[in-house]
Amino acid sequence: xxTRARHCDNALDDGNEKQMEQGxxxxxxxxxxxxxxxxTADLAGCLRPGRPQPALRCKASVFFLDNETQxxxxxxxxQSKTSDSPYKVQVLDRALAALAxxxxxxxxxxxxxxxxxxxxxxxTVHRLMMVLEQHRLVVKNPETGRxxxxxxxxxxxxxxxxxxxxxxxxxPYLDRLQDEFGETVFFCILDEGQVFxxxxxxSQRSVRTACTVGSRAPAYCTAxxxxxxxxxxxxxxxxxxxxxxxxxxxxxxxTTASAxxxxxxxxxxRGYAIDDEEKEEGLRCIGAAVRSxxxxxxxxxxxxxxxxxxxxxxxxxIGRALMEAAGKLSAELGYQAAPxxxxxxAAN
Numbered sequence: 496x497x498t499r500a501r502h503c504d505n506a507l508d509d510g511n512e513k514q515m516e517q518g519x520x521x522x523x524x525x526x527x528x529x530x531x532x533x534x535t536a537d538l539a540g541c542l543r544p545g546r547p548q549p550a551l552r553c554k555a556s557v558f559f560l561d562n563e564t565q566x567x568x569x570x571x572x573x574q575s576k577t578s579d580s581p582y583k584v585q586v587l588d589r590a591l592a593a594l595a596x597x598x599x600x601x602x603x604x605x606x607x608x609x610x611x612x613x614x615x616x617x618x619t620v621h622r623l624m625m626v627l628e629q630h631r632l633v634v635k636n637p638e639t640g641r642x643x644x645x646x647x648x649x650x651x652x653x654x655x656x657x658x659x660x661x662x663x664x665x666x667p668y669l670d671r672l673q674d675e676f677g678e679t680v681f682f683c684i685l686d687e688g689q690v691f692x693x694x695x696x697x698s699q700r701s702v703r704t705a706c707t708v709g710s711r712a713p714a715y716c717t718a719x720x721x722x723x724x725x726x727x728x729x730x731x732x733x734x735x736x737x738x739x740x741x742x743x744x745x746x747x748x749x750t751t752a753s754a755x756x757x758x759x760x761x762x763x764x765r766g767y768a769i770d771d772e773e774k775e776e777g778l779r780c781i782g783a784a785v786r787s788x789x790x791x792x793x794x795x796x797x798x799x800x801x802x803x804x805x806x807x808x809x810x811x812x813i814g815r816a817l818m819e820a821a822g823k824l825s826a827e828l829g830y831q832a833a834p835x836x837x838x839x840x841a842a843n
Contacts, residue, residue, distance in 0.1 A: 603641035678800035688735035718782030721768035726792035779805040783821040788829025
């Protein structure tokens, strides 16, 4: 079949070349219809049910299958090597890397700053940023030419958070805690070993905790983080510690794995976690974990405020309220607490 088609192509080329040498316009070959009919018959024969289909190994050539259009046969596609390596789309990897650099930068970035960070030529980075700008993923300052993240990312992130059913179910409990204690209440999940703030109900007082929805924080030095770490197996906690470390943020920050292990054991026994000025001096926070229907960690909620209002004397009261709210939300998600847990909660 393929040999015939190639022969037709060669005949067409030879005939046209001779006519052009003689100064006349190439004429349509008389064999076109017969060749196309024969090619169609060959294809039909090869594609009959139950008959093995041969691999097409010829290079791209042109077939005239009707009087108006041309058809290019497909060149042989090389076999994919996905078994040895994961899928990679280089331009997407580069775009995501550029967005990550902007996200981690404390100020807008210029092309000169992005190029060495991405290890790419200036023209490549410029084209990349132009496309990101067209999609509103980045914004270019017209005066300085520097780039920052665009609001399109916020829109996409907001839609992703809205997709978490947890957020809507948690909101009534967060509102009640904020009304009761007058401090900022947070609702978080554990993402890649870090605390990710999904929702907050902010205090109306002039001195209050400042933290935005969508931001991240270390798990080992926050109440919500320790409450969630206490729900994980020791091996998983160790893996998170190896990845992120235990950097001192304040004089009260836990900085050793053994101290963190002891702290998490206390959290499990007490039922709630305490951030005693470990992430920020002058800030105290209490957090409790929320479980899913399977009994595994789903999220955590916390009450946070300045230490002069969130005194140590108030910690047990706030801790009990958080445990109650977290327990009710867990039950709403389908979690059934064991009798021992119910007795522990009532005792506290």
